[in-house]
Amino acid sequence: xxxxxxxxxxxxxxxxxxxxxxxxxxxxxxxxxxxxxxxxxxxxxxxxxxxxxxxxxxxxxxxxxxxxxxxxxxxxxxxxxxxxxxxxxxxxxxxxxxxxxxxxxxxxxxxxxxxxxxxxxxxxxxxxxxxxxxxxxxxxxxxxxxxxxxxxxxxxxxxxxxxxxxxxxxxxxxxxxxxxxxxxxxxxxxxxxxxxxxxxxxxxxxxxxxxxxxxxxxxxxxxxxxxxxxxxxxxxxxxxxxxxxxxxxxxxxxxxxxxxxxxxxxxxxxx
Amino acid sequence: xxxxxxxxxxxxxxxxxxxxxxxxxxxxxxxxxxxxxxxxxxxxxxxxxxxxxxxxxxxxxxxxxxxxxxxxxxxxxxxxxxxxxxxxxxxxxxxxxxxxxxxxxxxxxxxxxxxxxxxxxxxxxxxxxxxxxxxxxxxxxxxxxxxxxxxxxxxxxxxxxxxxxxxxxxxxxxxxxxxxxxxxxxxxxxxxxxxxxxxxxxxxxxxxxxxxxxxxxxxxxxxxxxxxxxxxxxxxxxxxxxxxxxxxxxxxxxxxxxxxxxxxxxxxxxxxxxxxxxxxxxxxxxxxxxxxxxxxxxxxxxxxxxxxxxxxxx
Amino acid sequence: xxxxxxxxxxxxxxxxxxxxxxxxxxxxxxxxxxxxxxxxxxxxxxxxxxxxxxxxxxxxxxxxxxxxxxxxxxxxxxxxxxxxxxxxxxxxxxxxxxxxxxxxxxxxxxxxxxxxxxxxxxxxxxxxxxxxxxxxxxxxxxxxxxxxxxxxxxxxxxxxxxxxxxxxxxxxxxxxxxxxxxxxxxxxxxxxxxxxxxxxxxxxxxxxxxxxxxxxxxxxxxxxxxxxxxxxxxxxxxxxxxxxxxxxxxxxxxxxxxxxxxxxxxxxxxxxxxxxxxxxxxxxxxxxxxxxxxxxxxxxxxxxxxxxxxxxxxxxxxxxxxxxxxxxx
Numbered sequence: 001x002x003x004x005x006x007x008x009x010x011x012x013x014x015x016x017x018x019x020x021x022x023x024x025x026x027x028x029x030x031x032x033x034x035x036x037x038x039x040x041x042x043x044x045x046x047x048x049x050x051x052x053x054x055x056x057x058x059x060x061x062x063x064x065x066x067x068x069x070x071x072x073x074x075x076x077x078x079x080x081x082x083x084x085x086x087x088x089x090x091x092x093x094x095x096x097x098x099x100x101x102x103x104x105x106x107x108x109x110x111x112x113x114x115x116x117x118x119x120x121x122x123x124x125x126x127x128x129x130x131x132x133x134x135x136x137x138x139x140x141x142x143x144x145x146x147x148x149x150x151x152x153x154x155x156x157x158x159x160x161x162x163x164x165x166x167x168x169x170x171x172x173x174x175x176x177x178x179x180x181x182x183x184x185x186x187x188x189x190x191x192x193x194x195x196x197x198x199x200x201x202x203x204x205x206x207x208x209x210x211x212x213x214x215x216x217x218x219x220x221x222x223x224x225x226x227x228x229x230x231x232x233x234x235x236x237x238x239x240x241x242x243x244x245x246x247x248x249x250x251x252x253x254x255x256x257x258x259x260x261x262x263x264x265x266x267x268x269x270x271x
Numbered sequence: 272x273x274x275x276x277x278x279x280x281x282x283x284x285x286x287x288x289x290x291x292x293x294x295x296x297x298x299x300x301x302x303x304x305x306x307x308x309x310x311x312x313x314x315x316x317x318x319x320x321x322x323x324x325x326x327x328x329x330x331x332x333x334x335x336x337x338x339x340x341x342x343x344x345x346x347x348x349x350x351x352x353x354x355x356x357x358x359x360x361x362x363x364x365x366x367x368x369x370x371x372x373x374x375x376x377x378x379x380x381x382x383x384x385x386x387x388x389x390x391x392x393x394x395x396x397x398x399x400x401x402x403x404x405x406x407x408x409x410x411x412x413x414x415x416x417x418x419x420x421x422x423x424x425x426x427x428x429x430x431x432x433x434x435x436x437x438x439x440x441x442x443x444x445x446x447x448x449x450x451x452x453x454x455x456x457x458x459x460x461x462x463x464x465x466x467x468x469x470x471x472x473x474x475x476x477x478x479x480x481x482x483x484x485x486x487x488x489x490x491x492x493x494x495x496x497x498x499x500x501x502x503x504x505x506x507x508x509x510x511x512x513x514x515x516x517x518x519x520x521x522x523x524x525x526x527x528x529x530x531x532x533x534x535x536x537x538x539x540x541x542x543x544x545x546x547x548x549x550x551x552x553x554x555x556x557x558x559x560x561x562x563x564x565x566x567x568x569x570x571x572x573x574x575x576x577x578x579x580x581x582x583x584x585x
Numbered sequence: 586x587x588x589x590x591x592x593x594x595x596x597x598x599x600x601x602x603x604x605x606x607x608x609x610x611x612x613x614x615x616x617x618x619x620x621x622x623x624x625x626x627x628x629x630x631x632x633x634x635x636x637x638x639x640x641x642x643x644x645x646x647x648x649x650x651x652x653x654x655x656x657x658x659x660x661x662x663x664x665x666x667x668x669x670x671x672x673x674x675x676x677x678x679x680x681x682x683x684x685x686x687x688x689x690x691x692x693x694x695x696x697x698x699x700x701x702x703x704x705x706x707x708x709x710x711x712x713x714x715x716x717x718x719x720x721x722x723x724x725x726x727x728x729x730x731x732x733x734x735x736x737x738x739x740x741x742x743x744x745x746x747x748x749x750x751x752x753x754x755x756x757x758x759x760x761x762x763x764x765x766x767x768x769x770x771x772x773x774x775x776x777x778x779x780x781x782x783x784x785x786x787x788x789x790x791x792x793x794x795x796x797x798x799x800x801x802x803x804x805x806x807x808x809x810x811x812x813x814x815x816x817x818x819x820x821x822x823x824x825x826x827x828x829x830x831x832x833x834x835x836x837x838x839x840x841x842x843x844x845x846x847x848x849x850x851x852x853x854x855x856x857x858x859x860x861x862x863x864x865x866x867x868x869x870x871x872x873x874x875x876x877x878x879x880x881x882x883x884x885x886x887x888x889x890x891x892x893x894x895x896x897x898x899x900x901x902x903x904x905x906x907x908x909x910x911x912x913x914x
Contacts, residue, residue, distance in 0.1 A: 010407070109281060113288035116560040116567075119522020125556045128544050129299050201411070208413050209526050213541055228416060232530075235419055236427045246416035254411035261407075481688035488641060489703045489754065490676035499702070503693045578693065 011262025017255030025075050028068035036065040036222060045238040054244045057227075058234060063241060067248055070222040074204055074252060077138055077217075081203045082196050084142025089149025094180070096150070097157025107154070111147045120144070120206045127215045137216045141206050145199040152195055156188040190267050197260035201253040208249050224249050274575065282568040286561055290342075293557045294335050297549060342557070350543075350551040357554045360539070367535035370440065370447070371528065372520045374455035375462070379516060383463040387470025392497060394475060402467070409464030414523050418457035418530040425453060437533050454531040458523045462516045469512050473505040480504075507578050514570035518563045588658070589616035590761050590794050591640070595653035598632070598639050598818075600865060602647070607865045609635055609648065610818040611873075617762060622788055622795040624809035624826065626802070626841065630862040632818040633798045637764045640796070641681055642671040658761060677707040680755040684767040686747035690739040696750045697723070697735030703758045719757065726753045727783060745776035752783065756791070764796045769804055777804070784808045802845050806830060814838050817862055817873035824898030834900040836878045872903065880904060 033053070040060035048055040054063035096107035114122065123140035130136045160183055161167075169179060210216030211225025219226070224245055231241040329337070350357050386402065393399040425431045432453050438446035477483065478501065486496045528537035536555060543551040598610035610632045617623045625633045638644050640655055642663060655663035657678065666674070675681075680703075683689040691699060701719040704710060710718075716735070723731035726749045739747055748768065755763050765784075769777045781804060787793050788808070799805050805812055806826050814822040814829070814837065822835040833839045840858035860877035872878070872885040884903050893905045 010404075109284045109288055112281070112285045112564070113292055113560075116285065116289045116564045117522075117556070118518040118559065118563050119525065121522050121525065121556060121559060124525065124540070124544070125293070125296060125552075128549075128552055129296055205411075205413055209415060212415055213526060213529060215541075215544070228413075228419075232419060235423055239423055239427075242416070242419050242423065246413065246419065249416065250408070250412045253413075254407060257407060257411055481683065481685065482691040484643070485681075485683060485689045485751075485754070486691070487643060488675050488681040489706065490672045490674065490758075491702065491706055492672055495702075495706070500691050500694060503691070507693070 008262060008266070010258045011265070014255050014258025014260075014262055017251055018259055021071060021252055021255060022075070024068055025071040028065075028072060032062075032065035032068050034062035034065045036061065036069040037220070038062070045234060045241070047238075048240055048244075055238070055240050057230065057241060058238075063227075063244060066222055066227060067224070067245070070224045070227060070248075071252075073134070073217055073221060073223050074207070077134065077141065077207050078200045078203050078256075080138040081141040081207075082145060082199050084139060085145030085199060086149050086192070086196065088142070089146045090153050092146065093150035093153030094157055097154040097161070098180075100158070104154070107150070111150050114143070115147045120209050123206060123210055124213070124215060127210065132210075132215050132218050134217055134221055137207060137210060141203045141210075144206060145195075145202065148195050148199060149192070152191050153188060156191065157184055160184045160187055190263070194260050194264045194267070197256050197263060201256035201260070204249065204253050204256070275572065278568060278571050282564065285564050289560045289564060290339055290557060291335070293553060293560065294338060297553045298331065300549060342554075350548055353548075353551075357551055360551065361536070361555065361558065364534060364536050364539050366440070367437070367533055368521075368524055368528070368537060370451055371455055371458065371524050371533060371535060372517070374448075374451050375458040375520050375524075376513075376517060378455055378459040379462040379466055379520075382459070383466030384470060386463070387467040388474065388497065388502070390467065391471045391474035391478075392493070394471070403471070406464040406467050409467075410461050412460060414457050414460060415526045415530045417460050418454060418527055421453045421457055422531075437531075450531075450533075454527045454533060457530070458520055458527045461523075462519060466509075466512065466516070470505065470509060473508050474501055477501045477504050507574070510570060510574055510577065514567050517566050521559055521563060587618060589618045590621075590658055591617040591796070592656040593636075593640075593653070594656070596636075596639065596650065596655060597652035598635055598644065598648055599651045600648050602866075606651070608651070608818060608868070609865055610639070612653070613815075613818070613820050614653075615813055615820065615823065617794055617796055619794055620788065620792045621811070622784075622793075622797055622809045624805040624812040625796065625798045625815060626800060626805060626812055627815035628800065628862050630817075630864075631815040633815055634766055635818075636815070637681065637766055637796065637798060640762075640764060641675060641679060642666060673707070676703045676760070677758040678760055679762045679764065680758055680760040682748075682751055682755045682763065682765040682768045685771050686744060686751045687739060687771075689751055690747060692739055694738075695736045696739060696742065696747075697731075697737075700750065700754045700757055703754060707758055719753075722753050722757055723750075726756070727779070728753070743776075744772055745779060748772060748776075748780055749783070752780075752787075756787070756793075762794050762796065764798070766798045767800070768797075770799070770801070781807050802830065802842065814841070817868055819873050820892075820901065821874065822898065822900045822902075824896075828896070828898055832898075834895065834898055834905060835874075835902050836880050836904075837874045840877075840879075872901075 038061060040056065042060065044060045045056060045058055054067065057063055057066070092107050092111065096104040117125065122144055123137075126140040126143060127136055130140070163183070169183070207216055207223070208225035208228065211223045212229045214226075214229065216225055217223035227245045228242065228249070231238070231245055235242050350360055353360055390399040390402045421432075432449055438450045440447040474497070483496060483500065486500050491499075524535065525537035525540055527533075528535045529541055532538070536559070540552065540555050543549075543555070593616070594614050596610055596613040597608055599606045599608045613632075613636065615623070625636065627633055635644070635648070638648075639650060640663060644650070650664050653664075657663050657674075661674070661678075663674070690696065697716070697719055700723070701715045704715045704718065705712070708715070720731045720735060723734065728734055728746060728749050734742070734746075739750075742750065748771075752768070755765075768784075769780050772780060784795075784797075785808060788795070795808075797805065797809055809826045811823065812826050812829050813820055814835065816837050822829065822833070822838045829838060830842060833842050837858070840856075843856045844858065846855060858877055863873065863876065870889060871887050872881070872890055875881055875885045878885065882903060888903070890901050890903045892899055892901045895905060
């Protein structure tokens with residue numbers, strides 16, 4: 001019993017971080033300490049104080065309010081990109097796993113080809129062609145997580161196909177759709193949950209990178225990655241701007257990573 | 272032998288698919304490249320003339336074939352912005368990215384491998400627990416932000432390393448090493464963390480194996496068992512992760528080069544995108560992707576060479 | 586009487602669980618003399634392997650020796666040694682042979698080196714001398730072309746060859762005692778008899794002393810001088826192998842002997858002792874075999890029987906008393 005409790009500490013830390021950030025996002029929908037876009041020219045690059053908890057940026061905008069607003073974008077991009085990745089990953093993985101043979105081989109080579117673009121290169125290429133902005137950022141980042149989902153779904157399909165009860169219901173004349181929904185889907189929910197949680201943090205990191213390069217979210221939409229880009233020139237004069245913004249991104253990535261690892265550990269224990 | 276042929280054929284198919292993806296994505300671009308080159312003032316006849324020169328009047332399939340055959344002959348087309356063959360521009364930038372990536376991978380191995388062994392051997396003790404938590408942080412920190420922090424610490428506060436000043440190897444060896452060190456470290460951070468975690472898990476898994484018990488029964492010390500028995504087994508899976516780390520380093524260098532103003536492929540890529548120099552972007556993306564596929568192919572082959580269990584069956 | 590090589594007295598080994606301590610080996614006493622092969626027999630879960638791990642000082646983390654002593658060559662108490670001291674004993678003074686030769690060997694380390702590293706660790710000879718000695722020994726345990734085999738990997742060898750490598754590994758340090766844990770179980774029948782022949786040869790020529798764990802009476806009767814019958818961590822009967830096979834005293838030994846497949850009984854269903862070995866947490870005061878015994882009495886439920894000497898045999902059962910002769914059954 002002792003062992004069990006100690007092992008899930010990282011999971012609880014992750015859950016707490018994610019819940020707090022989510023709460024911050026919810027609050028920001030109704031309330032921020034200042035108008036995130038209000039410029040106070042007399043308070044540029046102000047140090048953190050009671051008035052401005054996280055200080056102000058180079059235009060005198062309240063950093064905390066901007067962070068809160070940026071969390072909306074982070075969650076929006078995270079959730080949407082993972083959904084996009086899951087959707088296409090499911091299509092490819094299910095085709096490969098269900099049909100097997102040369103279709104499988106072709107799908108896997110396509111996945112290999114997608115994985116040949118390291119890090120955010122795939123997203124960079126897509127955004128170059130399709131113009132930056134929230135919508136295209138979501139689509140491009142979603143493409144990055146397609147291989148992970150496709151592989152999981154493919155192997156689940158292949159495994160489940162081998163089970164006797166699936167063979168039996170196939171022999172009874174059950175249709176493909178029936179088999180997929182009745183037997184295969186329930187089995188892949190939990191590995192998908194783990195992959196989705198971990199992809200979420202990957203997406204947040206990639207979005208920060210893209211926005212830093214100026215290829216992600218465009219003004220006036222708020223983004224933590226772009227805040228970092230704006231903070232960089234003031235690294236010597238206003239180090240807190242850089243430190244606070246980066247810490248926020250790190251926290252969110254850490255939270256989702258711990259959460260994903262925790263869910264996976266619990267699954268491993270069950271099986 | 273059959274394995275090598277299979278791997279070789281998947282390698283070729285993957286490269287073909289990668290090139291198709293890159294080619295077709297860039298077909299989506301609105302407007303006519305010839306018009307972009309000549310400017311808005313050029314009339315239809317001039318544009319058509321240039322299109323003919325560039326081979327843009329051919330069918331898509333013919334364009335693809337000529338693009339691909341250009342790749343094999345080292346002719347990657349001409350940059351719109353620099354008015355130079357793409358290959359010359361790339362050859363100019365490659366040494367910078369190569370040095371950065373190599374240094375980063377060396378740092379990953381030098382820091383990650385000993386630490387991974389250390390926390391596996393001290394598993395259960397508090398040092399090990401704290402280090403494990405730090406690896407979680409190492410994975411979560413965005414590499415470019417870590418780059419900022421390094422600049423803040425070592426360049427701004429302690430003035431130990433120059434920031435934003437690239438020194439080529441040919442000019443000053445130690446100066447170059449200095450200018451590459453911080454970016455390489457920033458780039459290595461998450462890979463170090465991944466290496467540590469992976470090595471730790473592999474070693475702990477191996478420790479449960481029967482052959483470790485046999486080795487203990489021979490009176491061998493734990494040190495001997497870890498270094499002579501377990502690591503031999505652990506390095507085989509480690510090789511797989513090295514392929515991943517190299518790819519990650521290439522991808523990460525795109526951002527890090529921009530943070531530290533290193534004139535490598537990554538900063539060239541971003542400059543070319545803002546200059547809308549698409550032939551250059553297209554070639555670079557393909558170049559990097561093909562390199563990654565090639566490295567993975569090499570890792571697959573190497574895997575077979577170092578694992579004696581597979582070497583014979585071959 | 587000659588001093589025994591190994592003298593185990595009143596040994597208790599207990600597992601610690603969050604809800605308490607449980608004895609897995611309960612007041613076990615036995616000796617192994619020079620050039621003697623002592624068998625340990627019993628169903629799985631009776632503590633055979635645990636006994637050997639206790640002697641090697643390799644008990645799992647949650648198990649420990651809670652009482653008794655293990656005396657080796659009359660002076661070294663194998664309880665409470667430091668890890669360093671253990672390392673000087675393992676491989677050199679006591680060595681071990683395992684059941685599964687494939688997993689017992691490191692898959693990516695040449696087999697010859699796996700044998701010779703015992704000498705590299707324990708002696709100061711030159712590498713060349715060690716290699717020669719290793720090849721010499723590989724030939725003695727029946728490995729042809731030993732020079733070539735020295736550099737091969739485990740997966741390149743057959744099951745029988747691998748087990749010979751494991752045996753050579755146990756012999757090379759010229760230990761005073763070898764513990765063999767089911768060394769023939771994983772092998773097929775023809776290889777099994779070859780390995781048994783090898784053990785007999787080693788006993789005659791190398792004068793080895795062995796603790797031989799097996800559940801196969803056929804194997805035991807070919808190599809052992811004496812046999813210990815373990816049940817639920819307790820020694821229920823011991824004596825010369827021939828006596829135990831011909832005239833088992835303890836009801837458990839009788840059951841084990843009855844369940845040996847026999848050509849004379851061909852066609853009949855094979856006898857098995859009903860029930861199972863009680864799990865660690867369900868063992869109680871009286872005779873451990875009470876639940877499954879066909880000859881049990883009321884006293885067996887509550888009182889643990891004393892050990893009784895009957896001729897050359899020793900038995901722990903209420904059916905017998907010191908003065909009694911073997912009852913004719």
